[in-house]
Amino acid sequence: MTEVSLLSLVKSYGGAPALRGISLNVGHGQFVSLLGPSGCGKSTTLRCIAGFEEVTDGRILFDGKDISRKLPEKRDIGMVFQSYALFPHLTVAQNLAFGLEMRKVPKAQIAERVAKTLDLVQLTPYAGRYPKALSGGQQQRVALGRALVIEPAILLLDEPLANLDAKLRDEMRGFIRDLQKRVGITTIYVTHDQNEAMTMSDLVVVMFDGDIAQAGTPEEIYNTPATEQVARFVGNANILDLPVAASGAGMAEVTLPGGAALSVPAPATPGARLGIMARPEQIALADAGQGHLQGRVTRRLFGGGYIDYEIATDCGVLAVQTPANVLAGEGAAVGLVLDPARLWPVARDAAA
Amino acid sequence: MSRRRPLLLIAPAAGLIFFFVMLPYINVLVMSLRMPGADGKPYGPGFGMEAYAQFFAENYYLSALPHTLWLGIVTTAVCLVLGYPLALHIATASRRWRGLLYGIVLSPLLVGIVIRSYGWTILLGNTGVINKTLKDLGIITRPLKLMYNDFGVVLALAHVFLPFMVLPLLASLQGIDPAIGQAARSLGASRLTVFRRVTFPVSMPGVQSGCILVFVLAISSYVTPALIGGMRVKTTTILVVDALIDQFLWPFGSAMALVLAVSAGLIVIAFAMLTRMKWK
Numbered sequence: 077m078t079e080v081s082l083l084s085l086v087k088s089y090g091g092a093p094a095l096r097g098i099s100l101n102v103g104h105g106q107f108v109s110l111l112g113p114s115g116c117g118k119s120t121t122l123r124c125i126a127g128f129e130e131v132t133d134g135r136i137l138f139d140g141k142d143i144s145r146k147l148p149e150k151r152d153i154g155m156v157f158q159s160y161a162l163f164p165h166l167t168v169a170q171n172l173a174f175g176l177e178m179r180k181v182p183k184a185q186i187a188e189r190v191a192k193t194l195d196l197v198q199l200t201p202y203a204g205r206y207p208k209a210l211s212g213g214q215q216q217r218v219a220l221g222r223a224l225v226i227e228p229a230i231l232l233l234d235e236p237l238a239n240l241d242a243k244l245r246d247e248m249r250g251f252i253r254d255l256q257k258r259v260g261i262t263t264i265y266v267t268h269d270q271n272e273a274m275t276m277s278d279l280v281v282v283m284f285d286g287d288i289a290q291a292g293t294p295e296e297i298y299n300t301p302a303t304e305q306v307a308r309f310v311g312n313a314n315i316l317d318l319p320v321a322a323s324g325a326g327m328a329e330v331t332l333p334g335g336a337a338l339s340v341p342a343p344a345t346p347g348a349r350l351g352i353m354a355r356p357e358q359i360a361l362a363d364a365g366q367g368h369l370q371g372r373v374t375r376r377l378f379g380g381g382y383i384d385y386e387i388a389t390d391c392g393v394l395a396v397q398t399p400a401n402v403l404a405g406e407g408a409a410v411g412l413v414l415d416p417a418r419l420w421p422v423a424r425d426a427a428a
Numbered sequence: 429m430s431r432r433r434p435l436l437l438i439a440p441a442a443g444l445i446f447f448f449v450m451l452p453y454i455n456v457l458v459m460s461l462r463m464p465g466a467d468g469k470p471y472g473p474g475f476g477m478e479a480y481a482q483f484f485a486e487n488y489y490l491s492a493l494p495h496t497l498w499l500g501i502v503t504t505a506v507c508l509v510l511g512y513p514l515a516l517h518i519a520t521a522s523r524r525w526r527g528l529l530y531g532i533v534l535s536p537l538l539v540g541i542v543i544r545s546y547g548w549t550i551l552l553g554n555t556g557v558i559n560k561t562l563k564d565l566g567i568i569t570r571p572l573k574l575m576y577n578d579f580g581v582v583l584a585l586a587h588v589f590l591p592f593m594v595l596p597l598l599a600s601l602q603g604i605d606p607a608i609g610q611a612a613r614s615l616g617a618s619r620l621t622v623f624r625r626v627t628f629p630v631s632m633p634g635v636q637s638g639c640i641l642v643f644v645l646a647i648s649s650y651v652t653p654a655l656i657g658g659m660r661v662k663t664t665t666i667l668v669v670d671a672l673i674d675q676f677l678w679p680f681g682s683a684m685a686l687v688l689a690v691s692a693g694l695i696v697i698a699f700a701m702l703t704r705m706k707w708k
Contacts, residue, residue, distance in 0.1 A: 127614075149617055154614065154615075158607075159607050162611075165707045174612070232614075
């Protein structure tokens with residue numbers, strides 16, 4: 077188990093920097109996701125850690141030791157690529173043995189460790205097959221096994237599920253997380269899928285534009301996002317732009333268009349406006365005339381266990397998700413009930 | 429219905445191959461089994477193995493065969509050694525450079541083979557550019573023997589057929605996922621080891637087709653060995669043309685051509701088996 081530290085990492089390709097001095101600490105055995113849209117620098121960060129990109133400035137530490145100038149083959153990492161990058165000319169067992177051969181592990185030991193890892197990734201019956209003869213999920217497990225069999229200091233995963241279909245992706249998500257817990261390896265996982273990041277990680281690092289926007293547990297990222305951008309990227313978010321009526325003791329009272337007042341944990345001056353985030357499932361429906369806000373259902377989508385509503389209000393169109401037993405037809409007038417305990421102020425985007 | 433359509437689509441090509449490849453081959457085979465002619469006739473009445481017997485009996489003709497095959501093998505090896513680094517470089521070059529380098533590799537094909545071979549005689553001859561320069565510089569007093577020997581022939585053949593090695597190699601190398609090399613490095617392989625254990629073996633399909641292409645082109649080429657080799661280097665292909673056109677010995681020339689074709693075929697099959705890729 078290894079602790080990974082990034083200290084003011086900068087990567088520049090000449091033009092605008094791809095990484096603008098990011099710092100991050102990944103603890104022993106932690107599963108950390110780098111989450112962000114394409115071009116946000118998450119893959120670049122991973123490639124810097126792996127050694128495929130030279131850092132322009134800053135340092136990368138493994139257990140306190142600076143490895144930023146080391147060649148990739150000297151870093152003791154296991155990496156899984158989006159394309160799996162299996163060696164097509166080697167069988168599954170030979171793919172797994174490759175890293176051990178590079179480490180000059182004795183033959184008998186190689187066989188033993190390969191067999192053990194094949195078992196771990198549930199591929200023992202496929203040991204003699206070539207990658208071409210495997211399904212996407214199986215290839216993915218070979219890639220995982222190949223990275224793990226060398227017992228690396230850290231495991232790096234670059235969008236490993238992006239090429240799988242939805243059902244397999246869900247399966248592999250659980251598989252990878254279980255495996256990581258069992259092996260206890262420090263893991264850095266790059267993804268643009270907020271669902272993957274939240275379900276798998278101990279720590280989610282949201283990145284935009286070469287910088288870390290927020291790092292926290294999945295709950296923190298989801299419930300208390302630092303900015304509107306984070307709020308919108310991590311799940312669906314309604315942002316209500318409301319005037320502050322009164323404030324004090326770190327709390328601000330905002331007023332809704334209907335006159336209802338709500339108290340949120342934010343320092344603000346009266347007269348200013350606050351962006352208040354409410355997740356769709358944090359809003360409940362009530363009869364018209366009741367609740368904090370009035371609206372009309374403009375769209376209703378049945379989702380099986382839940383219903384997604386789009387409701388036009390004086391605060392704009394809001395997304396509301398309710399249990400499937402709460403019924404309101406399209407065009408119906410409804411009241412909206414906000415949960416004061418879960419409202420969260422977010423910094424508005426400059427463009428918004 | 430749907431099963432018949434593809435057959436219909438290949439009919440023109442199949443017809444072309446039947447009439448202009450298969451029938452001539454059969455004709456050559458039949459001709460090789462005819463008896464030698466008399467009184468200036470290209471062949472005589474009746475059939476037999478005369479032509480083959482004559483070929484295997486006369487050392488002048490027989491010894492040219494291994495020599496021809498050897499020249500083909502050496503030319504192929506030279507093309508591989510020269511072409512692989514070139515292909516590797518082009519495959520990893522930036523997009524802009526790749527187009528330019530690609531063009532440079534292909535450009536020799538724009539000039540006819542006769543002209544290219546003739547160009548080599550200007551360079552390699554006793555009074556050619558190379559010998560004249562070296563003499564003027566006082567490095568040599570006698571001209572170096574650069575042509576009318578195997579050296580000159582292999583040199584010119586390698587030049588003429590290099591694109592046929594580079595193109596399949598390039599196609600093969602460009603098809604390799606760059607992440608494969610990175611995966612190998614993350615597993616502890618140095619750049620050299622990545623090449624030895626991953627890049628080269630994975631590019632084997634390109635090596636295979638490039639080698640086969642250059643080999644068959646080299647042993648069957650006529651113009652280049654004739655121009656550069658002159659009267660000294662007699663390849664089987666040159667002897668075949670001599671027999672058919674100058675000496676008017678059609679059965680003998682046909683037999684020789686077939687022996688060359690079968691020998692080359694056996695070498696190609698042996699090579700393909702040696703480099704067989706189970707993983708394809």
